[in-house]
Amino acid sequence: MTTRISARFTDLAAQGRPGLVTFITAGDPDTETSLEILRRLPAAGADIIELGVPFTDPMADGPAIQAGGLRALAAGQTLAKTLEMVRAFREGDDATPIVLMGYFNPIYIYGVPRFITDAKAAGVDGLIIVDLPPEEDAELCLPALEAGLDFIRLATPTTDEKRLPTVLAHTAGFVYYVSITGITGSAAPDANAVGTAVARIKQHTALPVAVGFGVRTPAQAAAIAAGADAVVVGSALVEAVRKTLDQDGKATANTVVAVETLVQELAEAVRGVTRQAAE
Template sequence: MTSSAPHPTRIAARFKALAAEGRPGLVTFITAGDPDGETSLAILKALPGAGADIIEVGVPFTDPMADGPAIQAAGLRALKAGQTLAKTLAMVSAFREGDDATPIVLMGYYNPIYVYGVDRFLADARAAGVDGLIIVDLPPEEDDELCLPALKAGIDFIRLATPTTDEKRLPTVLRHTAGFVYYVSITGITGAATPDAGRVSQAVARIKQHTDLPVAVGFGVRTPEQAAAIAAGADAVVVGSALVDAVRASLDAEGRATDKTASSVKALVSDLAAAVRGVRRQPAA
């Protein structure tokens, strides 16, 4: 069985606290720099107070192959506004000035990190307060590239498991995974379909036969009702496209932030958090 890395992380501490409270967690995703750096930071700072337990910050990339139209558009808005990997790390640093407890996970693709330089990136990410990485285009066969150096640097490397990850492949996927396992509840891109709660619960149980790590479930979860249904069979539920859509819907005709941008995302997160926190289970001893 795989389990979390030996170094203590904010992610491990948060899941331990959730287990003690007897409830699943809410993981929220936003795209760094969408629609601009200042607004994006304001949204990031508002998420914990709205009920986010863990925050995924998407690193904009020009070719986001795993992302659906909503997150692709968010990435393009951010890139147009000048967002870079360095600015994303600075955004995390600014967040850490007021919050040293909420786990931050960077989610994205390997190319920007490769260009930045792996060693430099890991040092800067650690200094900024990044707790974990989800890099969707690096399979386990490429663990030497980033996964193992990240673990050595004290940053959890979170792997994706999918409905097509069979029993033969699963141990390979989980071998160096740390922090939590991200179960992709549908086959395809983000935001493309609605997951089946029953099937998700079965899949989570299957993954837990191979690992002691918490399992968070995402892709396709958009409403508080869906979030509660998925959370009932998982350690946490991930919501991304719905939050990115809330940003888009709040923008003016020129695609700029309005006074409703941060508040609309915060309101949706509050509704999602209330639904997820309504799911109770036996607290861990």
């Protein structure tokens, strides 16, 4: 089945360049501002968008994304509102892939069958659920795949040769390689080590490999993109939101523009790279 995600990676391969995957937190700092940021990401250069679903216990996320999630929750963001954001985005963009990234609890509370139906109808293309291991595939992964949603799995520096086939068994869309051990935004990745790791993963799968966690600057993004099919930037964009808020934590005239500008800079850097990963 061709999905928006697979179609986008096919396009990137035809262009001979790596992709830029951008992460923002849904509802940060409020639903209206967040939706405007979401709408501007593709034109700014985002090839794929990860939309974070706020959760009260984001164990894989660093301080920046944790804070963004808390801002969103305080502003009243819910999973239902996040799906509504995707639906509103799709009114003007039917091509850019959107991946929901988060934790299983909000989906469990929402109800898995209902969530899958509503996510598909809203225009969601894939899921990254960081706290659902392969051993729990029956909970969400398998029914999501059956409905046509790509289920994207994380591989890490500690995922060894014995574990990797299990991780990849039901992965679809792309593999998300976590470039560091630890939480998001906590350290800078080593581009050489990442290239080696991506090559190792590609010995086990034909799926594209996107690399994230710790990528903050255009220079870092370009260095990582040289050895991957795509690079993921998240914490830096969430920080760009935070730095523009007023003393009450509300959006200002600079909030949307700051994120848009950073994405443009990241995209320019990444698009200057000739992709090696798929050669």
